[in-house]
Amino acid sequence: MKLSLRGVATEARLLLIGIPLLLWTMLPIYHLFLFAISPKDSAFAGNLWPDHPTLRNFAVVFGEQHYYLSHFWRQLFNSLVIALAVGAITLLVAAAAAFAISRLKVKGGRTVMNLALFTYFIPAAFLAVPMYRTMGIYGLLNSQWALIWAMVTIAAPYAIWVLKQASDKLPYELDEAAVIDGASPLQLFRLVYVPLIMPSLVAVGTYAILLAWNEYLYAFLLLSKDTDVTLAVGLGNFLAADDSPWELLMATGLIYALPPAAIYYAFKRYMVAGLTAGAVKG
């Protein structure tokens, strides 16, 4: 870049906006991090850097050495299983539906699409109690399937919508060619549709996994045993008391944010492409 007075002025102005923005984003995370590496008694000192930074909090978390954390590994495992199940089921259900609606123009497809969009407007928190009763009727209460199905239905409408938008953009000639070659609808789905729509599938799967991973309200309502709940609920339990070990909560919170961050960075390219494909009709 050629260094001119005007250029310097613009850069200075950009920094003027950029630095506060960065601070705004980073400050709470820094605070979280500060908590996580502070020993218990100095966590509240209000300093900008702890006098004796320590990794002991993480050791306590990994060793399940605190009452609130006595099922840390179990709950982390639960989070993982439930999030993956939600991701897989959402993908299967939504991809099949989007394929049928967009490519095969199945009768009743519009009805399902409209139903999905309608349920997207109904807030999850509003449905919490009826959902609880419904799961009771199905005999699913206190089973992790209750949470899995609940999260699938929350993720499905958006997933179907995004996948349908993406499918509408695929050229029909591909389908026609495959049909002329004698492909059955299932072969069309497996061999033509799924490979073409892969980026959107990755995006939608990631979305569903992240949604289930961080869900608090439903996980808290539908599961009750300490060995069944996800770590998100385990973290929420800290809030029950005023003198909770906050430094441990923050350490666990940081650990809990790592898997989503990893998934996210692995699939970042797909995420943006896939989610905006739904956002912008071409």
Add this chain to the structure above:
Amino acid sequence: MLLLIAPAAAVLVLFQVVPIVIGANASFRDWQLYNPKETWIGFQHYASILSDPVFLWVVLPNTFLLMFATVAISLVLGMALAHLLNWSFPGHRLVQTVILLPQMIAPVIAATSMRWTFNDQFGVVAAFLRQVGFGQMSWLAERWPSFLIVIFTDAWIWTPWFALILLAALKSLPREPFEAAQIDAAGRWRTFTHVTLPMLRPVIGVCVLIRSIDAFRTFDQVWVITGGGPARSTEVFSIYAYVETFLNLDFGRGSAAAIIGALIILVVAWLMYRTIDRLTNISR
């Protein structure tokens, strides 16, 4: 090939339509969880909620204020961030990575952290204010300061989302209009308002719509930071329905509150969709 949409239809009916019907049915009945008489009382719950001063003068304004403020703030900041990230400077990949962290952290954790950041004795903000010479400030003991923290937290969580999508949209814009603007010697701000913004309008429209519907049902952040307090002054819709049901143990009334909320957001979302559609032609 009905088999392909059957799973989606079944899931939606079993876990969305059935709960909605159960809730709707309960909202017309006297259904306290400790005394489930389940007698039909018609619109009594609806009438009592719609004439509840807390609902009318606290919950309703709070919900819309939260929705409007958080969407507006995170849109403006997200737009600024997207522009900064679109500009290549040393280390911009690292910054791009770091900036997305608020989306990764579970809302429960983010909200708890925020609660401590603003704690009147131990928080960083309090420490800073003391340094600059302000007195003690009990943020969470008053309505507007605590509500401000809720808005701030929600906007903080969602700014990266806007930034990410707007950045992708910025990168996909054609170059020619910008070159033309440069030839016409348009300044940065004029280029932004006259070239960038009109081209981004469809994306902004959809983002605002999706985010507004989401913001209307915010629960986690409000619950963790204020719990609706002090004295119910920061309650929003989802908290109101939750309190009616799980703290007052009134399933009928809680369901009625839920349904009123759902109807309001349906109308609001539809009006927004119409307006945004007219402004940006997203459906074409």
